[in-house]
Amino acid sequence: MQYTGTAANIVRAAETLFAEQGFTETTVRQITARADVNLAAVNYHFGSKKGLIQAVAEKFLGPLCQNIEQVLDQRMAASDKTISLEELLEMLMRALLGVNQNNDHALSVFMRLLDLAYMKHQEDLRDFLIERYGSRVQTFIAMIRKDAAPMEDDEFFWRLHFLLGSITFTLSNFHTLNAIERREFESGAEVERILHRMIPVLTAGLQARADRVYFCRI
Amino acid sequence: MQYTGTAANIVRAAETLFAEQGFTETTVRQITARADVNLAAVNYHFGSKKGLIQAVAEKFLGPLCQNIEQVLDQRMAASDKTISLEELLEMLMRALLGVNQNNDHALSVFMRLLDLAYMKHQEDLRDFLIERYGSRVQTFIAMIRKDAAPMEDDEFFWRLHFLLGSITFTLSNFHTLNAIERREFESGAEVERILHRMIPVLTAGLQARADRVYFCRI
Amino acid sequence: MQYTGTAANIVRAAETLFAEQGFTETTVRQITARADVNLAAVNYHFGSKKGLIQAVAEKFLGPLCQNIEQVLDQRMAASDKTISLEELLEMLMRALLGVNQNNDHALSVFMRLLDLAYMKHQEDLRDFLIERYGSRVQTFIAMIRKDAAPMEDDEFFWRLHFLLGSITFTLSNFHTLNAIERREFESGAEVERILHRMIPVLTAGLQARADRVYFCRI
Amino acid sequence: MQYTGTAANIVRAAETLFAEQGFTETTVRQITARADVNLAAVNYHFGSKKGLIQAVAEKFLGPLCQNIEQVLDQRMAASDKTISLEELLEMLMRALLGVNQNNDHALSVFMRLLDLAYMKHQEDLRDFLIERYGSRVQTFIAMIRKDAAPMEDDEFFWRLHFLLGSITFTLSNFHTLNAIERREFESGAEVERILHRMIPVLTAGLQARADRVYFCRI
């Protein structure tokens, strides 16, 4: 399951660089140079650069889903059937933190991958993720909806992506945002604090009533 | 101010491709092929690919800032000094819509640019944007804070970026999200409707109280 | 004969840049930018970059030949038929200085042109120069031979080019050499002084006896 | 130390083309085509075109300096401390010939490199050569001065460059000069003969007294 030796070095180097620069902007040369391995090693071990990206993705997505499912099962077994939004989001955040435990860049890469998956010509990646993790994610999303404000399907669809945007943007660019905060306020927050801060904000967003009238195009 | 002829064709083609694929993934050859102009035209008119990206950026940022400032001035002159969050966000959304009026991809490109600006090694772009538009944006942000829940500076800083993430993610990937919605719900929403839907969500997020205790790393 | 207006500006700018960087390394853009004229002006006035180079060449070669011929005629008319090498070389140096009078870079360009003419694939330039100035130069060379040491035709041919090398190298790179001298000896010599210094050296070289045995390839 | 395989083919092809056309005029595509290797091979093996030029330079400069130093040491050890100018120049010429032994174009390239090094904006190359070979050359130059006519430092500086000009010009353009000689005298001299012919000329030039009065600018 876990990579060892050369392959592990490559994955480690790739995570850092993907997190800092994005996937396209990171070259195989940069990765192998940082991992201190041969240039051909990426293709040897992962078939292609795309293969490496998927490997990096799976390394986190698997444990993440597993973690959430396990905690959810425990919670469901223990008591009643409805779980509050705050609690659900806290589960999610804890799971994300777990992913981050071994590598500071893991979360950034993961979020960047989600960003990438929503780009126009990335059907391949999108399908890969949906096929692998789609159904497991749906369960969790269904739980969230139960405690959100009542709303139409499409309204919920969009709100979910507002929420997803908050998470991916903040975590993709955590390094930069942290640096800015450090410069402006002379103290920077850790990932866990930011994740925690999101909970009330996202909760409020999902529970807000949507009763306003539309404005018209000028 | 507005480009004409070849330069305009280039900008138009670039907007579409940048919106669909991102900046790095889009090549000068793709742009000039789509614009049906010579390969060298990009360098002739914009100096470099980077120059073209900045040109595309300024085309929207200028009018956007101007629009917001103007509306804000009118509103301030007309009546009292405090403006509700909903109203402020509606101003913002209307201004964004205005930017989008002539080109469906304008907003996506603009949001992608913001995304790019937060990447680690993009200090150049970051500085360019701050120098050009920093102070004008600050004014608007200050207004927002007045009607947000009372909170520390750093808390506000992060919430602002949660909000920014929602906007950039949704608009960057509007094309894809719209396609998904269309497929799943057999009806797709226009940009303006999505922008409007954000208002109560973002408002609730900024006004939510932040009184919860931290959870600890597991 | 003399260029005016735009054409003159172009020639002036070209001389400087050709002198500093050589012909290939100097671009039409650099020339027109420095001359503060339109990019197309070079082609408009001189047909092509090559045409400009020839124009620059003729501007100096014409007066140079004329000057030498005139002085030579006066001297021949005035007195005896044999003129010393020193005197002939002094005529040449004075003529070169005359060429340099209006533009510090004229000599460098001229010498660089001679250098260029000896390159393998520059038959065009070679033929152009020979056709235009070949016979006039031959007369002067014949005078030189009269006061040189007695030697075979081929020996004289090579010595003449040793001499030519000294002149072209020193004057092509006068700017750099002057800067080095200035740095090392804290005083730099003017072109005229250098030209004068060459006379005894070149004279001695042409008058040296060539009576040594060959060495063998190791 | 010596290149093998593809790298050697590249160097060989580059030497010929550089000798014939100069550095700027020679394209990487020409080099790789002639060497019958992939276009990217130059960058793979030498980093850049500039890197290739330096590699070509070092291939000759190293052995050249070593050769001269070795011969000089032997000569110094064997007998008295003063060596005649003729003998010193013969050492130099033999060393140059040694460099030329394996490749007819080696000398031309080397001389063209020296020419290039004296151009205005080539400080990089100049510094590279000085740093690498400056001190070793100084020793030899000091020996030359001992048997030259007594003169001021600056006078010697210029005479040395008159001499350098003779050598670089003749050898840079040996191919062309040889062709001309062949056409005009129906027999061409080999490099070694030309090098030998230079010795008395250069010796006379360095030993000539510099006692003439200056002429004035007309």
Added chain:
DNA sequence: AATGAATGAGGGTTCATTCAT
């Protein structure tokens, strides 16, 4: 007489990938 716009050709360089060893 002069120019802004545009272009075809070609420049050096870099990419992910392959293959013989």
Added chain:
DNA sequence: AATGAATGAACCCTCATTCAT
């Protein structure tokens, strides 16, 4: 299992030149 050498394709950019005005 791993690598040094090599490559085809594509990158952005710059060149001298042309053409309509």
